[in-house]
Amino acid sequence: MGDTAPVSSPPRVLPRNDPRQYDELADEWWRPDGAFAMLHWLAEARAALVPPASRPGALLVDLGCGAGLLAPHLTGKGYRHVGVDLTRSALGQATAHGVTVVNGDAIAVPLADGCADVVAAGELLEHVPDWRRAVGEACRLLRPGGLLVLDTLNDTVVSRLVAVHIGERLPTVPRGIHDPRLFVDARELVAECARRGVSLRVRGVRPGLRGMLGWLVRRARGVGPSGRAPRIVPTWSTAVLYQGRGRRQG
Ligand SMILES: C[S@@+](CC[C@H](N)C(=O)[O-])C[C@H]1O[C@@H](n2cnc3c(N)ncnc32)[C@H](O)[C@@H]1O
Secondary structure (H helix, E strand, O other): OOOOOOOOOOOOOOOOOOOHHHHHOHHHOOOOOOOOHHHHHHHHHHHOOOOOOOOOOOEEEEEOOOOOOOHHHHOOOOOEEEEEEOOHHHHHHHHHOOOEEEEOEOOEOOOOOOOEEEEEEEOOHHHOOOHHHHHHHHHHHEEEEEEEEEEEEOOOHHHHHHHHHHHHHOOOOOOOOOOHHHOOOHHHHHHHHHHOOEEEEEEEEEEOHHHHHHHHHHHHOOOOOOOOOOOEEEEOOOOOEEEEEEEEOO
């Protein structure tokens, strides 16, 4: 049998954090129980940090917007939602969810200084080889008094353990999507924002344990995403996942 068995090509293994992974996972973005499920929970928590727009026509720039998972959580807040991302296959889906998209790099955003009332950078910085440049762009885009909201993974041993070695074995995080060498030290991020005129405050967050366990059990049983999605809740430590929120000085 050995000589005649069909040769199946092994799945292509891309390097960690290779953006082509988002093309391969393009069908997963909007599946509530899919590989990007946790991004939905995080998007809801991020949107909760964004107040209603303070003026007509206010602009929210969503750096690394992916397929626009933030969009449904901004409904009714009064922003024009512009998303910037490298991945065209994701941007097509973002457009379908009402986001005005720009195919571009978060380290060189083709938008004007001070154009944004809010800049969101959800689960982006830990994917950018030079996160400081992306932060520089986020701060540059903010108008004086504008708001930066973000979430990312801390550059700690426990973060590498939880987000990569454990997380990527669970169905909530795609394998190989993170390169832990790019994780973002929370104190350095706060300092970088301060240098750029944004006073960022950070807090640790995590999925609520009961909701997450229930979700994993339902998923393992093939019940599907019935019931409420797990909530992202504050936690005492920023050592793994954390949110940041801060305003640009006026
Ligand atoms: C983990 S996903 C997060 C997507 C979205 N913010 C969300 O929370 O649903 C990371 C996204 O960042 C994008 N990305 C990675 N590096 C980027 C860069 N340098 N410039 C713009 N987008 C980038 C990827 O294409 C992907 O859509």
